[in-house]
Structures are given as structure tokens and as C-alpha cells.
Amino acid sequence: MSEPQDTPPPILIAGPTASGKSALALAIAEHVGGVIINADSMQVYRELRILTARPSPEEEARVPHALYGFIPASDAYSAGRFVADVADALAKARKAGQRPVIVGGTGLYFKALLEGLSPIPSIDPAIREHWRAEAERRGAAELHRELAARDTRMADRLAPNDTQRIVRALEVIEQTGKSLADWQQIPGVPLFDAANSVRFLVTLDREDLHARADARFDRMIASGALNEARDLEALQLNPDLPAMRAIGVRPLLEVVRGQSSIEAAADAAKAETRQYIKRQETWSRRNMISWKQVNAQHMESIDRDIFAFI
Incomplete structure (x- = not known):
């Protein structure tokens, strides 16, 4: 607007x-x-x-x-x-x-x-809380490996210790079925x-x-x-x-x-x-x-x- x-x-x-x-x-x-x-x-x-x-x-x-x-x-x-x-x-x-x-x-x-x-849909609070809890339990490096298996493009963009952005990428792909990279291309x-x-x-x-x-x-x-x-x-x-x-x-x-x-x-x-x-x-x-x-x-x-x- x-x-x-x-x-x-x-x-x-x-x-x-x-x-x-x-x-x-x-x-x-x-x-x-x-x-x-x-x-x-x-x-x-x-x-x-x-x-x-x-x-x-x-x-x-x-x-x-x-x-x-x-x-x-x-x-x-x-x-x-x-x-x-x-x-x-x-x-x-x-x-x-x-x-x-x-x-x-x-x-x-x-x-x-x-x-x-980019018009990224809002994330279900339960999904957001799940990945934040996983980050605390498993650590950034392990979540980065999971991201690499589910979304290679975003994993390649993010450092293995960038917890906040890794969590964001995982919650977006789980919520929408699309990579955050795809959403970011939409003006x-x-x-x-x-x-x-x-x-x-x-x-x-x-x-x-x-x-x-x-x-x-x-x-x-x-x-x-x-x-x-x-x-x-x-x-x-x-x-x-x-x-x-x-x-x-x-x-x-x-x-x-x-x-x-x-x-x-x-x-x-x-x-x-x-x-x-x-x-x-x-x-x-x-x-x-x-x-x-x-x-x-x-x-x-x-x-x-x-x-x-x-």
C-alpha cells in the first residue's frame, strides 16, 4: 500500500x-x-x-x-x-x-x-515453535544439514551457524512446500x-x-x-x-x-x-x-x- x-x-x-x-x-x-x-x-x-x-x-x-x-x-x-x-x-x-x-x-x-x-505467507505458530525448539535441541549445524536435504538452494546461501535464517528457511518450506528462495523472487x-x-x-x-x-x-x-x-x-x-x-x-x-x-x-x-x-x-x-x-x-x-x- x-x-x-x-x-x-x-x-x-x-x-x-x-x-x-x-x-x-x-x-x-x-x-x-x-x-x-x-x-x-x-x-x-x-x-x-x-x-x-x-x-x-x-x-x-x-x-x-x-x-x-x-x-x-x-x-x-x-x-x-x-x-x-x-x-x-x-x-x-x-x-x-x-x-x-x-x-x-x-x-x-x-x-x-x-x-x-516478498509476499511470504504467515507461518503457523506451531511450525515456528517446532523449529525453534529443534534449533535449541539439535543445534544450527545439524539443522543446516537437514535444510540441505530439503532445500539445497537456501542451504547453499546460509552459513551452517546462522541459526535464525536456517530456522526461517525450514519453517517456510514446511509451511508452504516452496523454497524461501522462490518466495524471495516474487516482488x-x-x-x-x-x-x-x-x-x-x-x-x-x-x-x-x-x-x-x-x-x-x-x-x-x-x-x-x-x-x-x-x-x-x-x-x-x-x-x-x-x-x-x-x-x-x-x-x-x-x-x-x-x-x-x-x-x-x-x-x-x-x-x-x-x-x-x-x-x-x-x-x-x-x-x-x-x-x-x-x-x-x-x-x-x-x-x-x-x-x-x-
């Missing part, structure tokens, strides 16, 4: 972590009377405010925010649910007379909004098309970006990230859940368990962040060529140009 053409086009802001895109979104939302809608796959999780650098309560008080911290870490949020939730958020924004400003670093989420998702329906949106890609010199990301993680530690990890550990969640793979979670859990020092954990988390930045930049080079680039180093001086552009 596409957005009505008589409404102001949504504003999309992407970019690597720590690039300053959230600050740009806040400035734009204040300027246009907008609502900020999250497009970060980890900022949806309730228990991870600090470690995912969610907007602060003070920032949330300045303009309305949607789809932040509303999913428990025990849940596995998906791109399909994200598109449905954004559709609801857009309807609410329209009713309230607010212009949507969608911001985040998850490229797949923007791709889902602009190109749609989806975009929520809105590129022509009916304003798209910004925030960029920054790699060295400066790494320095900002390192400083941000130091602030996370000072703000209580270790306590956040301790609370997460108390939930005893499946380590394959998406929230458990958020940057910084694994090394900080090792500190909580007495297996590492806070200094070593910080070094590991910063290395994870640099690897993630590299993946984000690779994605944007391949998929966001037509987006208007905004250099974060000159953000303040070009605000007027940005406001004119929107």
Missing part, C-alpha cells in the same frame, strides 16, 4: 552508526512539525536504550517519536513487522498532521519500505516509492566516524551500559535472538559473567562497531546511490540548504 500523493512526502535519513543522523532527524522534525519514526533494527528493543544509542527522554520530549523501545528483547523483530508498523505510524502521522521523518541505520528496512517485501509492494520521498544519506570521513563511535561507546559505559547488560543476562534469553547480537552485548555479558574485563569488552565492542560501519557503508554504496548525501562535518552550515530541499 503506497502513501497518498496529496500528503507531504516522508523524509528518510540513513547513514552509518554514530554519523549524526539522529541529530539531523531531530532538527528536521522540529522544523517541519514531524514525527520521528525509527528504522534501526536494534533500537526497537525495550531493554537496550543505552547500548543501541536510542534517543534520550529529553530528545523524545522535543518531538514525537515512534517505534522505539516497544519490543521485548525476548522477541525476534522482523522486516515484515517493521513495514506493517511503519504503515500504522504513517497513518497516525497523517491523522495528526505530522510529517514522517524515518531515520536509522538498517539498510534492509529502507529497502523494504521503498521496494516492498513486493512498496509502502511508498522513491519518487514520493525525500532521502538523505549522512556521510562522514572514516577516521572521524571511528573516533565518534569510540567516544560514544565510552559514554555508554559511563551511562550504565554494564548494568543494562546485567539486566539482560538476568532474563536468560536465547543467545540467537537478535537483541542478544546487538553491538556491545556479547563482550559486556562476558564482563557480567566474570570472563573478561571492562577494558577488553570496550575494545571488542569498538572493533565490532568498526566492522558494522564498514558493512553499512558497503550497503549504502550499492543501494543508496540516488540519495542526497549530507556530510556530517558540515551539518550545521548546510541546515538551511537541507530545509530548502525538503
Whole structure:
């Protein structure tokens, strides 16, 4: 379902972590009377405010925010649910007379909004629960061997330790009798098309970006990230859940368990962040060529140009 053409086009802001895109979104939302809608796959999780650098309560008080911290870490949020939730958020924004400003670093989420998702049928909860239980009982490698026997194409695409995607492929073929690869070839329906949106890609010199990301993680530690990890550990969640793979979670859990020092954990988390930045930049080079680039180093001086552009 596409957005009505008589409404102001949504504003999309992407970019690597720590690039300053959230600050740009806040400035734009204040300027246009907008609502900020999250497009970060980890900022949806309730228990991870600090470690995912969610907007602060003070920032949330300045303009309305949607789809932040509303999913428990025990849940596995998906791109399909994200598109449905954004559709609801857009309807609410329209009713309230607010212009949507969608911001985040998850490229797949923007791709889902602009190109749609393949119409894979919903999975019977009993089938889903069966394969999740099998994953816990048998492990990823054994399930990967079973997938290879039932769906060679998907098995060839997936690493033997990629539990979440292996389970997904198995539940789809059991539910539908067709490979997930077949479903993925069916084009989806975009929520809105590129022509009916304003798209910004925030960029920054790699060295400066790494320095900002390192400083941000130091602030996370000072703000209580270790306590956040301790609370997460108390939930005893499946380590394959998406929230458990958020940057910084694994090394900080090792500190909580007495297996590492806070200094070593910080070094590991910063290395994870640099690897993630590299993946984000690779994605944007391949998929966001037509987006208007905004250099974060000159953000303040070009605000007027940005406001004119929107």
C-alpha cells in the first residue's frame, strides 16, 4: 500500500552508526512539525536504550517519536513487522498532521519500505515453535544439514551457524512446500516509492566516524551500559535472538559473567562497531546511490540548504 500523493512526502535519513543522523532527524522534525519514526533494527528493543544509542527522554520530549523501545528483547523483530508498523505510524502521522521523518541505520528496512517485501505467507505458530525448539535441541549445524536435504538452494546461501535464517528457511518450506528462495523472487509492494520521498544519506570521513563511535561507546559505559547488560543476562534469553547480537552485548555479558574485563569488552565492542560501519557503508554504496548525501562535518552550515530541499 503506497502513501497518498496529496500528503507531504516522508523524509528518510540513513547513514552509518554514530554519523549524526539522529541529530539531523531531530532538527528536521522540529522544523517541519514531524514525527520521528525509527528504522534501526536494534533500537526497537525495550531493554537496550543505552547500548543501541536510542534517543534520550529529553530528545523524545522535543518531538514525537515512534517505534522505539516497544519490543521485548525476548522477541525476534522482523522486516515484515517493521513495514506493517511503519504503515500504522504513517497513518497516525497523517491523522495528526505530522510529517514522517524515518531515520536509522538498517539498510534492509529502507529497502523494504521503498521496494516492498516478498509476499511470504504467515507461518503457523506451531511450525515456528517446532523449529525453534529443534534449533535449541539439535543445534544450527545439524539443522543446516537437514535444510540441505530439503532445500539445497537456501542451504547453499546460509552459513551452517546462522541459526535464525536456517530456522526461517525450514519453517517456510514446511509451511508452504516452496523454497524461501522462490518466495524471495516474487516482488513486493512498496509502502511508498522513491519518487514520493525525500532521502538523505549522512556521510562522514572514516577516521572521524571511528573516533565518534569510540567516544560514544565510552559514554555508554559511563551511562550504565554494564548494568543494562546485567539486566539482560538476568532474563536468560536465547543467545540467537537478535537483541542478544546487538553491538556491545556479547563482550559486556562476558564482563557480567566474570570472563573478561571492562577494558577488553570496550575494545571488542569498538572493533565490532568498526566492522558494522564498514558493512553499512558497503550497503549504502550499492543501494543508496540516488540519495542526497549530507556530510556530517558540515551539518550545521548546510541546515538551511537541507530545509530548502525538503
